Amino acid sequence: MGMEKIGLLEIEDLSYAYPGCEEAALKNVTLSVRQGEFLLLLGASGSGKSTLCRAVNGLVPHFYGGRIEGSVKVDGMDTVTSTVSELSRTVGMVFQDPENQMVTDSALSEVAFGLENLGLERLQMKKRVEEVLASLRLSDIRDRSINELSGGQQQKVALASVLVMHPKVLVLDEPTSQLDPISAEDFLSQLKALNDELGLIVILAEHRVERCFHFADRVAVLDRGRMTFAGEPSEMTEWSRGKRWVPLPSITRLFLDGKGIGVPLTVKQGRLKVAEMVPPQVIADDTVAPERPKSRRKEKRPDDRPPAAVEVSGLWHVYEEGTEAVRGVDLVIERSEFVALIGENGSGKTTLVKHFNGLLRPGKGKVTIEGRNAKGIEVAELARACGMLGQNPNLQLLAATTQAELEISLAAMDVPRESWGALIDDTLEMLEIEEFRDANPQDLSCGERERVALASVLVYRPDILVLDEPTRGVDQGTKDRLAAYLRRYNSEGHTVILVTHDIEFAAECCDRVLLMGNGQVLADGDKHDVLAGSLFFTTQYNKCFRGVADGVVTREEASRALGVLP
Amino acid sequence: MIPAFRRRDSFLHRRHPASAILLVAALVAVALIADNPFFQVTVIIATAILARSAGVFKEWFSWWKICLIVGLATAIINPLVSREGATIIWNGPTLPVLGHLRISWEAVAFGAGMGLRLAAIIWVFALLTLTVDPDSVLGLLRGRGSKSALVTALTLRMVPTTVRDAGDLMDAQRSRGVVVDSGSKWALLKSRLPLLKRVLSTSLDRGIGLAEAMEARAYGSGRRSRYREYHFAVGDMVTVVVAVMLLGAVIAGAASGILSFKYYPSISISYGPGTLALLLSPLVLAALLALLSWGWRRSDYLRLRT
Numbered sequence: 001m002g003m004e005k006i007g008l009l010e011i012e013d014l015s016y017a018y019p020g021c022e023e024a025a026l027k028n029v030t031l032s033v034r035q036g037e038f039l040l041l042l043g044a045s046g047s048g049k050s051t052l053c054r055a056v057n058g059l060v061p062h063f064y065g066g067r068i069e070g071s072v073k074v075d076g077m078d079t080v081t082s083t084v085s086e087l088s089r090t091v092g093m094v095f096q097d098p099e100n101q102m103v104t105d106s107a108l109s110e111v112a113f114g115l116e117n118l119g120l121e122r123l124q125m126k127k128r129v130e131e132v133l134a135s136l137r138l139s140d141i142r143d144r145s146i147n148e149l150s151g152g153q154q155q156k157v158a159l160a161s162v163l164v165m166h167p168k169v170l171v172l173d174e175p176t177s178q179l180d181p182i183s184a185e186d187f188l189s190q191l192k193a194l195n196d197e198l199g200l201i202v203i204l205a206e207h208r209v210e211r212c213f214h215f216a217d218r219v220a221v222l223d224r225g226r227m228t229f230a231g232e233p234s235e236m237t238e239w240s241r242g243k244r245w246v247p248l249p250s251i252t253r254l255f256l257d258g259k260g261i262g263v264p265l266t267v268k269q270g271r272l273k274v275a276e277m278v279p280p281q282v283i284a285d286d287t288v289a290p291e292r293p294k295s296r297r298k299e300k301r302p303d304d305r306p307p308a309a310v311e312v313s314g315l316w317h318v319y320e321e322g323t324e325a326v327r328g329v330d331l332v333i334e335r336s337e338f339v340a341l342i343g344e345n346g347s348g349k350t351t352l353v354k355h356f357n358g359l360l361r362p363g364k365g366k367v368t369i370e371g372r373n374a375k376g377i378e379v380a381e382l383a384r385a386c387g388m389l390g391q392n393p394n395l396q397l398l399a400a401t402t403q404a405e406l407e408i409s410l411a412a413m414d415v416p417r418e419s420w421g422a423l424i425d426d427t428l429e430m431l432e433i434e435e436f437r438d439a440n441p442q443d444l445s446c447g448e449r450e451r452v453a454l455a456s457v458l459v460y461r462p463d464i465l466v467l468d469e470p471t472r473g474v475d476q477g478t479k480d481r482l483a484a485y486l487r488r489y490n491s492e493g494h495t496v497i498l499v500t501h502d503i504e505f506a507a508e509c510c511d512r513v514l515l516m517g518n519g520q521v522l523a524d525g526d527k528h529d530v531l532a533g534s535l536f537f538t539t540q541y542n543k544c545f546r547g548v549a550d551g552v553v554t555r556e557e558a559s560r561a562l563g564v565l566p
Numbered sequence: 567m568i569p570a571f572r573r574r575d576s577f578l579h580r581r582h583p584a585s586a587i588l589l590v591a592a593l594v595a596v597a598l599i600a601d602n603p604f605f606q607v608t609v610i611i612a613t614a615i616l617a618r619s620a621g622v623f624k625e626w627f628s629w630w631k632i633c634l635i636v637g638l639a640t641a642i643i644n645p646l647v648s649r650e651g652a653t654i655i656w657n658g659p660t661l662p663v664l665g666h667l668r669i670s671w672e673a674v675a676f677g678a679g680m681g682l683r684l685a686a687i688i689w690v691f692a693l694l695t696l697t698v699d700p701d702s703v704l705g706l707l708r709g710r711g712s713k714s715a716l717v718t719a720l721t722l723r724m725v726p727t728t729v730r731d732a733g734d735l736m737d738a739q740r741s742r743g744v745v746v747d748s749g750s751k752w753a754l755l756k757s758r759l760p761l762l763k764r765v766l767s768t769s770l771d772r773g774i775g776l777a778e779a780m781e782a783r784a785y786g787s788g789r790r791s792r793y794r795e796y797h798f799a800v801g802d803m804v805t806v807v808v809a810v811m812l813l814g815a816v817i818a819g820a821a822s823g824i825l826s827f828k829y830y831p832s833i834s835i836s837y838g839p840g841t842l843a844l845l846l847s848p849l850v851l852a853a854l855l856a857l858l859s860w861g862w863r864r865s866d867y868l869r870l871r872t
Contacts, residue, residue, distance in 0.1 A: 054778075057782055059778055059781065059782060062781075063777075063778055063781055083787070084781045084782060084784075085781070085784040085785075085786065085787030085788075086787075088781075088782055088783055088784040088787075089784070092782075093779075093782045095775065095778070095779055097775065099727055099772070100772050100775030100776055100779065101775065101776065101778075101779035102723070102776075102779075103716075103720065103723075103776065103779070103780055103783075103785075104701050104704075104719070104723075105571065105699065105700050105701050105719065105723055106573065106699070106701060108793075109701040109793070109794070112793035112794075113783060113785075114783035114784055115791075115793065116790045116791050116792060116793055117783060117784040117785045117786075117787055117790055118784050118787065118791075119788055119789050119790060119791045120791055121791065122791065122792070122793065122795065125791070125793050126793075129793070143573035144572075144573070145570060145571065145572055145573075146723070147570060147723075147726055148572070161783065162782075162783065165783070165784070354737075357740075357741055359737050359740065359741065379740040379741065380740060380743045380744070380745050383740065383741055383742055383743040384743060387741065387742060388741035388742075389741075390734060390737065390738045390741065391734075392734060392738075394764075394768060394771075395731070395734050395735040395738045395764065395768070396738045396739075396742070397764075398739070398760040398761070398763075398764055399760075408742075408744065409742045409743065409744075412742060412743035412744045412745070413742075413743045442767075456742060457741075457742055460742075460743070
């Protein structure tokens with residue numbers, strides 16, 4: 001009998017419950033990871049991904065306490081009997097929010113921090129630090145203050161600061177959830193290079209599968225604490241067939257609908273597959289997107305039309321430190337439109353929308369909301385017409401229960417108390433959060449909190465709803481539900497404006513897309529025109545169907561193009 | 567937003583943290599010892615010269631708002647509460663708490679002098695903030711002290727994050743119509759208490775995240791080593807000598823009475839042969855360091871040896 005190769009990381013029948021929790025966060029998880037493997041950890045919010053990551057480096061149970069059964073062995077060390085410090089030489093961990101893991105003030109000091117804790121000699125430290133800074137291309141920013149670095153740079157410093165300790169296992173808990181697509185791509189590519197060149201085990205917990213599925217040697221899926229799948233990415237497609245929701249890249253999910261084998265896992269494979277399946281002629285845009293509206297940008301606005309939801313003319317905004325965030329933007333958003341603002345970090349998207357409810361005031365130019373000049377009108381007054389949900393739902397939520405949270409908004413809007421009950425009931429029902437009516441929002445999962453925060457704005461039915469990055473750090477299931485709520489709200493005649501990096505989400509929800517860059521609107525029009533005309537700011541579907549059916553940007557259109565749907 | 571430390575290639579930025587702290591301590595001490603308001607003015611100008619030589623004048627000057635608010639508040643409050651001074655310029659009504667308002671010229675001058683002194687001290691600390699790396703101060707301390715210094719450094723690092731969280735929280739609430747920045751004091755207090763609670767809980771969450779990250783990088787596993795090396799160079803020696811000379815001169819001047827400036831009961835200035843020299847001493851010493859800094863930037867010889 002041949003000797004079975006033992007993994008560097010062995011998790012056996014692991015169950016764990018946080019202190020004070022009845023239900024276990026991990027239930028009988030068994031997993032073996034061999035040296036050099038890239039393991040992608042998938043699952044919905046609250047499925048136990050973060051807990052499993054923390055079990056690998058000993059933070060669970062040493063930092064959190066709780067009840068643990070089974071065992072986790074890393075390079076022969078039992079994580080229960082070894083300390084986190086001992087394990088830190090073998091397991092390096094990068095957390096979700098780069099800001100919450102930076103201890104010192106400069107990139108160089110941050111990278112050296114772990115080595116100082118290990119008590120290494122200065123010469124040895126210098127060698128390791130310089131090597132890591134050079135390999136991650138951080139040498140130029142070594143002396144910069146952490147607060148001056150972009151999110152992507154901060155996350156790379158975090159990676160460098162664990163890599164410098166020469167770990168054998170790198171664990172990353174949603175490291176790109178706070179990054180824009182370009183920074184995320186850069187970060188993950190470097191991670192893959194480290195995995196290839198150094199033979200490190202990489203365990204990556206992620207929601208945005210499009211970004212990293214093609215890097216994985218193996219995929220593990222968690223569902224409410226149980227491991228429901230562990231295998232190669234290609235095996236996962238077979239396992240996924242017939243399941244309602246699976247964490248797969250959009251292009252892979254598209255082909256799961258059809259019959260036959262050879263489901264593509266990457267855009268490249270998808271493109272080849274499309275070329276195989278689609279007859280060798282270009283499909284007309286109106287075949288795949290018959291409902292496609294005409295671009296409204298060039299049309300002259302008739303005088304008898306009611307005032308637009310938002311009208312911006314010649315808007316400039318310069319921040320105190322001199323950054324020109326918005327530079328001469330002209331824009332009209334009509335009532336009942338569903339618009340997405342896309343573009344890289346710092347392109348001016350958030351600055352622009354903050355003018356819609358008066359959080360920022362124009363340096364130059366004019367902003368009109370439903371025909372009223374926003375100048376001089378208080379934010380609280382503008383909020384009646386334009387409700388806005390910021391990037392962090394935690395900052396929206398103040399009350400001890402969901403119901404009380406919604407009542408704060410209604411009281412602020414002077415809504416007569418006798419109609420509160422009906423409004424709250426409708427909103428809770430629409431967002432499917434009736435069961436959390438009496439729950440403390442802080443006790444809910446990330447996706448549930450996002451819905452409560454959205455409810456706190458939707459409850460008073462603002463004519464214009466602005467959402468800033470609503471899909472950051474949320475799983476696919478939550479995104480699908482959010483898309484459905486927003487479409488419903490829009491269909492009731494409300495204007496919805498979405499600021500997002502999530503192009504797939506924007507394409508599924510919106511009709512019109514504005515691409516921003518360098519403080520200006522670079523492209524504005526129907527989503528098909530803007531996305532199909534962009535190389536990078538477009539969906540996986542469009543990338544696959546380019547040259548065959550250029551108008552394809554959504555899943556439905558892609559299915560139609562393949563002839564899967566009638 | 568208050569500008570924070572940024573690494574730069576200047577003589578002051580490259581000082582050993584101990585010598586930089588000593589220079590700042592000397593400037594603060596002389597501002598406290600000397601009562602003469604003209605001396606406070608020269609301390610401010612000397613600090614400006616040093617900031618200019620380190621290339622941080624703009625950032626240093628941006629503290630003017632804080633200096634003005636603190637200085638003006640002191641200048642206004644003192645005449646209202648002080649009952650000293652011989653030259654009465656206004657005999658006002660009797661008010662609750664404040665009593666009979668009797669404003670003297672000397673009390674106004676004393677308030678202005680104290681305001682100027684506070685402004686000088688704030689600007690000196692601004693120079694410290696802009697030119698001395700907080701990590702290097704942390705690195706100076708070992709053992710028990712290093713833990714306290716780490717806590718201080720972490721707190722300082724979290725200040726901008728907490729301020730931003732508070733701003734975002736206010737924006738989030740205003741965006742759904744909650745009035746958080748107007749109304750009566752009671753209404754303001756009532757509307758801001760939940761916000762304060764949320765800022766605190768967010769900070770606590772961040773703190774837990776930070777503790778986790780530190781433990782995952784072996785913090786607390788034993789005796790720490792130190793990455794940065796700080797050499798005490800000739801330039802540091804010059805800085806220390808300058809700081810000690812300034813301090814010595816002002817102490818001597820104060821002891822001999824030639825720097826004396828009395829506000830009450832009426833203003834009297836002592837003037838001796840060395841008064842002008844002492845008043846100008848901060849400027850001369852700052853100019854000396856600025857000259858060295860100028861040479862340091864241009865000469866490899868000076869750069870390598872200081």
